[in-house]
Amino acid sequence: MADQTYRPQRTAAERASRVRFRRAMALLLITLLLPGSAQLVAGNRRVGRIAIWTVIGLAVTGGLVFGISLLWHGLIFRLGTTPWLLGLFRIGLIAGAIAWAALFVDAWRLGRPLELELKQRRVVVAINGALAFSVAATLLFGAHLVGVHKGMVEAIFAGAEAAEAHNGRFNVLLAGADSDGGKTRWGLRPDSLTVASIDAVTGRTVLIGLPRNMQKFTFADGSPMDKKFPRGFDCDGCYLNGVSTWAEDHKELYKGEDHPGMAATVDAVEGITDLQISYYAIVDLNGFQEIVDAIGGVTLNVRQPIPVGLPSDKFYTHIQPGVKKLDGWETLWYARARHDSDDYSRMARQKCVLNAILQQTSPADVVRHYQDVAKATGSTITTTIPPGEIERFSALALKAKSQKISTLSLVPPLVDTADPNMSDIHAEVRKAVKKATPKKEEVFASPSTGDDGETKAPAAGNKPKASGDSDKSGPVTGGSLGSRNKGYQANATDDLASAC
Structure with missing residues (x-):
């Protein structure tokens, strides 16, 4: 068994x-x-x-x-x-x-x-x-x-009321400022001023750069600063980046304003560009690196060594040439460095940084690093755009990603920053904005067609260029093509990506 x-x-x-x-x-x-x-x-x-x-x-x-x-x-x-x-x-x-x-x-x-x-x-x-x-x-x-x-x-988003588009565009003043050791939230001397003029339908954007050392400019007609300086901002040592400080020291001119410095700066920018500013956004440049780190860095084409700090700083070094992914600290110095350079090359580099952030940051990046992004932006950015307008501007930003960004910088040789001709500047701004405003029939055109209706290949500038292709006839920006002698292409171009 x-x-x-x-x-x-x-x-x-x-x-x-x-x-x-x-x-x-x-x-x-x-x-x-x-x-x-x-x-x-x-x-x-x-x-x-x-x-x-x-x-x-x-x-x-x-x-x-x-x-x-x-x-x-x-x-x-x-x-x-x-x-x-x-x-x-x-x-x-x-x-x-x-x-x-x-x-x-x-x-x-x-x-x-x-x-x-x-x-x-x-x-x-x-x-x-x-x-x-x-x-x-x-x-x-x-x-x-x-x-x-x-x-x-x-x-x-501290703004109270939504603004209407002016002549079919929203004009947003982007100001970069140094914080002042915690005395106020924002530094009183804006280090960077750019107007983003955005088509209200297509999102097509023109970046208009204003040099911080501009003098003798006029303010918006009828504004408090216009009444105080009817012949222009011609006081001793008065520059564009000093308007905010001057207004903060004379707050009686802007009674009822929570931020008289920015109110005066807006009046200055409107007077210079002849554009009506819809909103402004201020970025604390010392916290900007936190934002870049939060989104995982940005890739930039460094054409020549960019100094990090000054020779007297212990941390002084250089960002070496090449197509590189930079962290927040490096990106901040890429955008701000002036040693062995000049203000106008720095303005060109700043536009290249703006273009890189717009093109390279996806919703997935924001979601993946959301807590870091929220923490960084909440402490370093403020704006008058009300929450109800985020929907509109988010949609316009997505449209802008697929289009060329134009630029106009009010710098030499186009503009004499020490004694600017305001009529000429207004004409240049109108021309740049008009060029970037599509005709009605073009709004529905295929994205692959150019302004003349002909099908065009992708801009060559979208491909990384070798570090040695810069104009060698003068000090170079390290980012944008061009030189001090001939001008930096990122400061005046119909396609910012190709200039960077």
């Missing part, structure tokens, strides 16, 4: 124990998959129904928002930039974390842990604790991210 392995029969008590264990585990599992279902089948059905209908309602709402956003892309921007909605969503996530964890605890109770064997009880307790902690921690972390985002929106 063949040997038969002896298998003892389980007693009724053991079978009952296994059933109770499987039941306890099932209650935990269905609570994970559908909160409230354990209560519906084995506990307080009223609680179960409330939980299930809440989950179903949230799922339906989320599905509707997703479906509508496929047709109306601005919905996500609208929902994501309304502070009170973000606050409500954050509270909802916190409440959801507490409620879901409580349902797990109740599901554990419904599993009658005291009737389980000691080993089974320990397993159920461990799994229940792990599941409750996991779902609660996930929702609480989501609430934290929403809180970070809400704080960023409130910190950056």
Whole structure:
């Protein structure tokens, strides 16, 4: 007779124990998959129904928002930039974390842990604790991210009212300023001033650079500074980057203004360009490197060594030539270095940095590093653009990525910065803006066609150039093509990418 392995029969008590264990585990599992279902089948059905209908309602709402956003892309921007909605969503996530964890605890109770064997009880307790902690921690972390985002929106977008497009364009003043050791949030002497003139339909953008050393310019007609300086800003040592300081020292001219320095600077820029400024945005240049680090750096074409610091600095070094991915510290010096260079080459490099950030930063990059991005931007950027306009400008930014960016810099030899001819400057600005404003029939043209309607190959400038292809007839920018003698192409071009 063949040997038969002896298998003892389980007693009724053991079978009952296994059933109770499987039941306890099932209650935990269905609570994970559908909160409230354990209560519906084995506990307080009223609680179960409330939980299930809440989950179903949230799922339906989320599905509707997703479906509508496929047709109306601005919905996500609208929902994501309304502070009170973000606050409500954050509270909802916190409440959801507490409620879901409580349902797990109740599901554990419904599993009658005291009737389980000691080993089974320990397993159920461990799994229940792990599941409750996991779902609660996930929702609480989501609430934290929403809180970070809400704080960023409130910190950056402080504008009260939306502005209308002027002659079909939004003109946004981008100001880079040094912080002053914490005495105020922003430095009082803007180190960089650029007007981004954006077509309100196509997003086609012109960057108009203003030199910080411009003198004797006039202000916007009728402005407080125009009444004070009717013949132009001609006081001793008065330059464009000193307007803010001057106005802060004479706040009586701008009664009721929270930031008289920026109000005066806007009046100056409007007087110089003859453009109506819709909004302004200020970037703390000392915190700019945090933003670049947060998005993972930017790739730039360094044509000649760029000094980092001054020879007297202990950290003095150079960014060597080549197509390189620079971190925040290097990018800041790439944009700001003036040693062995000049203000106008620096203006060209700054435009190359703006172009690189626009072209290389994708929504995926922002999402992947969101917490760092939000923290950096919330502490280094402020703007008068109201939250309700983020939807519009986000859509325009996406359109701008696929188009050429034009530039005009009001620098020599085009402009005598010591004694500028304002009529000539206004004419140059009008010409640059008009050139970048598409005709109605061109709005619907294929992106692959040029201004003349002919199909064109991608600009050669989109491909990295060798480090030795710079104009050698004078000191070079290290970034843009050109030289001090012949001018830097990034300062005046119909295609910024090709000049960088």
